[in-house]
Amino acid sequence: MVLAATGDRLPQVVYWGAPLPMGADLDTLHAAHAIDVTGGMLDANPDLSLCPEAVRSFPGQPGLILRDGDGTPLLPKFCYAGEDTSDGLSLTYADDAAGLTLTFLLRPDPSTRIITAKTVLTATRPVHLHWLAAPVLPAPQQSAEMIDVSGRWCGEFQLNRTAWSPGIRTRENRTGRTGHEHFPGLLIPCFGATNTQGEAYGFHYGWSGGHRMVAEELPDGRRQVQWGHVGRSEQSPGTRFESATLYATYSQTGLNGCATSFQRHVRDRIVTWPKPDTPRPVHYNCWEAVYFDHKLPVLTDIATRAAELGAERFVLDDGWFGMRDDDTRSLSDWTVDARKYPDGLGPLIDHVHAQGMTFGIWFEPEMINPDSDIHRAHPDWALGSEDQTLGRQQKALNMALPEVRDFIYDRMAAILSAHDVDYIKWDHNRVLPMPDADQTRGSYALIDRLRADFPGVEIESCASGGGRIDFGILGRTQRVWLSDSNDALERLRIQHDAALFLPLAVTGSHVGPRRCHTSGRTIDISMRAWVAAQRHMGFEMDPRELTDHEAAVLTEVTAWWKRNRDWMHHADIHLLDSPDPAVLAEQQQARDGSRFVVFAGKAATSAQISPRTLRFTSLEPDATYRVELINRDTAPGLSRGTPILKTGPIEVSGAWLMHQGVTLPWHFPETMWVLEGTRL
Known part of the structure; x- marks a missing residue:
């Protein structure tokens, strides 16, 4: 992720994606990030900064909306005031005339591939806050849709795919808790992305109260993603406000890259275990x-x-x-x-x-x-x-x-x-x-x-x-x-x-x-x-x-x-691309890649008569794996053929498992096949 700013203005993200050479010329990247100007536009494009400012003619949702103690709307203009790189990156900006200071806190975690980000606002006297976004990040142009999460009681974590279009996609949770209905997560797959391949971006807002998500496509085609506490949830004026932590990640391995980053960060960075050496009890x-x-x-x-x-x-x-x-x-x-x-x-x-x-x-x-x-x-x-x-x-x-x-x-x-x-x-x-x-x-x-x-x-x-x-x-x-x-x-x-x-x-x-x-x-x-x-x-x-x-x-x-x-406690859970919509399959893999287990659950009746092959993921192509269907004895009488997994384990390459895939025995709906894999 590359941040850049002109003069003393707020910074904006000018690159976020696959690793660049360490010697990349960042000045050139900043200059090349600028888009053209044509008729019907301002003479320059206002920055899509970490906190887009209404006072600088930003045409979309601003990152900050507040009023003075007497109710007067405030339109601050922030200028560079300092930075600190001792713990990640801390950037401070101030509007001295308005008595306001804005600080952005960003920290990368190389192990989990998560960037954590937070915005802090301080004032010299009590002010009323309506909206404060966590650091605002751009969304990719190479994407046709976004995936956010809704749900209900006994039907949580329902994924919704919404096409990008001019204007705002808003998810606002005013229930006062995280909610079945509004899990604070967003995934943005790029063109062609699946569970196991392609580029994707992931966001999560770590707050247990009401929250608001804004995914906006501006008239000039740029896209922004904002997260914050739901508007007007700060009931009293104050001199300090801060967003919750925004967790953001980029993946080159499909949605699974985002998933494993979030899984690792939750388990290894966020949760604190009272007895970390004790196995998880049944x-x-x-x-x-x-x-x-x-x-x-x-x-x-x-x-x-x-x-x-x-x-x-x-x-x-x-x-x-x-x-x-x-x-x-x-x-x-x-x-x-x-x-x-x-x-x-x-x-x-x-x-x-x-x-x-x-x-x-x-x-x-x-x-x-x-x-x-x-x-x-x-x-x-x-x-x-x-x-x-x-x-x-x-x-x-x-x-x-x-x-x-x-x-x-x-x-x-x-x-x-x-x-x-x-x-x-x-x-x-x-x-x-x-x-x-x-x-x-x-x-x-x-x-x-x-x-x-x-x-x-x-x-x-x-x-x-x-x-x-x-x-x-x-x-x-x-x-x-x-x-x-x-x-x-x-x-x-x-x-x-x-x-x-x-x-x-x-x-x-x-x-x-x-x-x-x-x-x-x-x-x-x-x-x-x-x-x-x-x-x-x-x-x-x-x-x-x-x-x-x-x-x-x-x-x-x-x-x-x-x-x-x-080993499963520390495993990455990869969702598999099942060619049969009736089958939901996942691969839980040890962090060192030495072993895995695949669960293939058949939730409904398949459209075709024989099972489709199931590809695995994230294996070493040249390595040999021993794969065994551990519950093969439960195959029903209607499974009359002799696929090799019904008789015992096989030893095959990672390349074969990822590009051809295994052929499972026929089974009834509402059943699960379980396969264990070991790298030899």
């Missing part, structure tokens, strides 16, 4: 087994069965506190329900530990039910108006209030201090009544305080599934609950698309009930188990429903996952 979560009906004999029986299947962590979900018999009451009353646990949580925790499992517990700290002791005592602690529309019979607590954060901390710390708890499932089950940046900062402060005082406790970010997944919350947590859907077919697609941003290590995936509680679909245990084994594996069903066959399959797949989790 989860058991009791939610879809008992819901609110907590009975100690039932829970201890379930815990015993879960441990026998291979679970290593037992998570007690919603229903253990207050008078919580359904989702209409007791949120914020974080004391153990003596009706259900007359001797407290100790007996259950002791039993869980006796089975060789650690113990986790569910909280929804930022929320409150009107039918709760705390709401009756402190109705003023709720965020928003008294007559607001409830969500799941609850309101949000005002996390900007220190007394609210202190109260929540005290209640949670009491549980964590009294018991050996190593995990919190941290839920957030409703959107906020309005976007408010202070709400997000307050939640961050609470999590940071708890983590400082209980450093051994791992936290999962859950928000009715995938409603709060972003790199901001992942800087404070170690796992995300990708979706409330445990339907293996839906999960197959959600996991596939979420891998464009998220690594295996943080992505929770559970084996659900035989008949899925959110879709009503009945899916075979093998498919459910292998889909969960694609990510951080767990179970979330009543193990008492399992037949002997189902228990055997689940135990076997869980054991396979445990044998492979150490």
Whole structure:
């Protein structure tokens, strides 16, 4: 990435892409970046700078919109004031007359290929901020479309392809949290790019509150991408504002290049692991087994069965506190329900530990039910108006209030201090009544305080599934609950698309009930188990429903996952270009390229009668690989031929695997083939 500026004006990106020779003449690159001027235009093209300025006649969305303390609009004109290269690149610009200073912070990471970028605005007196973009970056001209991410409850991470055209493509999230509907990510494939080949650009805005994305094509053909907090989410005037961190990357290996950069950066730079040398444990979560009906004999029986299947962590979900018999009451009353646990949580925790499992517990700290002791005592602690529309019979607590954060901390710390708890499932089950940046900062402060005082406790970010997944919350947590859907077919697609941003290590995936509680679909245990084994594996069903066959399959797949989790934790997830739309396939590959596993999930009936060949990716062309279909014994009777993978492993070149590809046996929809590969 090459930045350049004329005189004391703000810098602009004049090149971003494939590596250039170290001796490239940057003055020439700057001069060659300029576009021509013709009729109907200004006499010069205003810079598409890191913060495009309205005062310099920029024809598109400006990077900064603010008003003075008395409401007067401000149109600052920033000039060079200094730089610092001790930690990445820090560039400072000032408008002395307006009393404003703008600083850009950019830092490259050669290992992950991510550039992190942030904008900071300071003022000599309180000002009202409407919009502050993170450093504004150009979008490529060699692109016909952009890919952004939407979704819904039980249908997260849906990819949308939108053609570039004159004007603005805006994604604005005003729900106050990251949201199922507006994951803050953007991918821009260049002409001909696929999962595995071609050029692509990737962006992610690491903020857990409301955000806004602007992708604009100017009348002169230039394109810009802006990210920032959603407009007017700064409720009060201030003297310092900063964007969240923007994560940006460029790829020469298709969308996978962006995906692996984001995966590595999340796992190796953003997430901090309480016990980094401890393998990721297999989860058991009791939610879809008992819901609110907590009975100690039932829970201890379930815990015993879960441990026998291979679970290593037992998570007690919603229903253990207050008078919580359904989702209409007791949120914020974080004391153990003596009706259900007359001797407290100790007996259950002791039993869980006796089975060789650690113990986790569910909280929804930022929320409150009107039918709760705390709401009756402190109705003023709720965020928003008294007559607001409830969500799941609850309101949000005002996390900007220190007394609210202190109260929540005290209640949670009491549980964590009294018991050996190593995990919190941290839920957030409703959107906020309005976007408010202070709400997000307050939640961050609470999590940071708890983590400082209980450093051994791992936290999962859950928000009715995938409603709060972003790199901001992942800087404070170690796992995300990708979706409330445990339907293996839906999960197959959600996991596939979420891998464009998220690594295996943080992505929770559970084996659900035989008949899925959110879709009503009945899916075979093998498919459910292998889909969960694609990510951080767990179970979330009543193990008492399992037949002997189902228990055997689940135990076997869980054991396979445990044998492979150490290298898979650090693996890159490459999405494969499947020629059959019914098949979603991925290749998880060790960082040193020595081994890989390919999951080929058949989500629907294929249009053609025989399976199409499946090409692998990112292998060494001249190396020889041993490839084995490890679950070939599950081939159905209708697979009547003799493809070689049905009889045993093959040894072939990386070139053959990438350019010809393997021919898999015929299989039914709703099944998964799993192939292991080793470089010889």
